[in-house]
Amino acid sequence: MLAAAPSQGTCLRSRHAGCRTQFVAAPVVRPCLQRLVRRQCVCMSTAAQKVSDLPGSLQKIVGSFQMVPDPMARYKQLLFYAAKLPPMAVEQHQPENKVEGCVSQVWVVPExxxxxxxxxxxxxxxxxxxxxxxxxxxxxxxxxxxxxxxxQPGFIEMLGLKQSLTPSRNNGFLNMFLKMQKLTLGLLSSTNGGS
Incomplete structure (x- = not known):
């Protein structure tokens, strides 16, 4: 049998675009042939969380976006959601509520x-x-x-909006989500007396 050192390759599955995958040579019957087997994907898997694991309201939103196959229609659906957003008081446009890393200015406030x-x-x-x-x-x-x-941030991939948004918008969306999780942690620590 031939032994080969592990080599690096690019994961071919679209949901893992850009991650690095390690391959190892597997034993083969004929020494002149080697079959590469993926051993480990070194990235955060978006498949780790299923739609059914999401909170109910988020499940419905993901489902409604998944039912729309056309990226332009998803974009229009996003603008429909914008019209449904209740207004925020101007006094809440404070630096501590601002999402960093977004192309536009965004503020989020938890209660x-x-x-x-x-x-x-x-x-x-x-x-x-x-x-x-x-x-x-x-x-x-x-x-x-x-x-x-x-x-998990992987739910963003489930929405299928990546094709409709620029990379900076996709990054901003992730930053919004992470800011909301950070603010949630802040709420928990303040209700638990800072512990």
Missing amino acids: LRDDGKVYWTADSDSQLTKGLAALLVLGLSGCSPAEILSV
């Missing part, structure tokens, strides 16, 4: 209510970004902090 659920408000100076914010506000409002923190 932990007596029922133990978090409710969100958001605003942006761009209609498209407002649609992305609305999607997160509608999908994560009414969830417990534990539910919000259990959502």
Whole structure:
């Protein structure tokens, strides 16, 4: 049998675009042939969380986007969500509520209510970004902090918006989501006395 050192390759599955994959040579019957077998994908897997693992409201949103096959139609659906976003008070446009790393200006504000659920408000100076914010506000409002923190960023891939958005918009959407999780952690630490 021939032995070969592991080599690096690019993962061919679209949901892992850009990640590095390690290959090893597997034993073969004929020494002149070697079959490469993927051993390990060194990236965060977007398949780790299923749609059914998401909070109910986020499941519905992901489902509605998955039913629309055309990227332009998904883009229009996003603008529809922007129109549904309730207005945010101007006084809430504070630096601590601002999402860093977005092309447009975006603010998100959580409210932990007596029922133990978090409710969100958001605003942006761009209609498209407002649609992305609305999607997160509608999908994560009414969830417990534990539910919000259990959502993995891979759900963004499930929406199928990547083709409709520029890389900077996709990055901004991820930053919005991560800011919401960070603010959720802040709410938990303040209610638990900073522990």
